[in-house]
Amino acid sequence: xxxxxxxxxxxxxxxxxxxxxxxxxxxxxxxxxxxxxxxxxxxxxxxxxxxxxxxxxxxxxxxxxxxxxxxxxxxxxxxxxxxxxxxxxxxxxxxxxxxxxxxxxxxxxxxxxxxxxxxxxxxxxxxxxxxxxxxxxxxxxxxxxxxxxxxxxx
Numbered sequence: 618x619x620x621x622x623x624x625x626x627x628x629x630x631x632x633x634x635x636x637x638x639x640x641x642x643x644x645x646x647x648x649x650x651x652x653x654x655x656x657x658x659x660x661x662x663x664x665x666x667x668x669x670x671x672x673x674x675x676x677x678x679x680x681x682x683x684x685x686x687x688x689x690x691x692x693x694x695x696x697x698x699x700x701x702x703x704x705x706x707x708x709x710x711x712x713x714x715x716x717x718x719x720x721x722x723x724x725x726x727x728x729x730x731x732x733x734x735x736x737x738x739x740x741x742x743x744x745x746x747x748x749x750x751x752x753x754x755x756x757x758x759x760x761x762x763x764x765x766x767x768x769x770x771x
Contacts, residue, residue, distance in 0.1 A: 717763035
């Protein structure tokens, strides 16, 4: 008989979750990014400690999968301490931009796991970071449908 027609006892099997994909890029992180990894690991370990005794197999499987990802990210993390006053845009820099339309924006170039565009944190492997890295104040870069000028680097 096909396994498709065999009913398993409820709660005896946990659906296999796909592994989280680890980026092929170097795992550059700011000191804050390293702290983020470590706090995520601590939170997940606490969740796993709570899920196992409670018999929450699905939760435990998800947390174990997430722990494998974050442990690998911790092992591969390369902490880059940003310069305090860089002359050019580097990893960890804050960059102030003025767009053709008059908007003023501010971005920080960070590691992939730290990226949060809503907070102005962009991954160093993003297209925008690619345009910014190595640039200096006064340089113009392509931005959205126009251009933007780098006003300040910090």
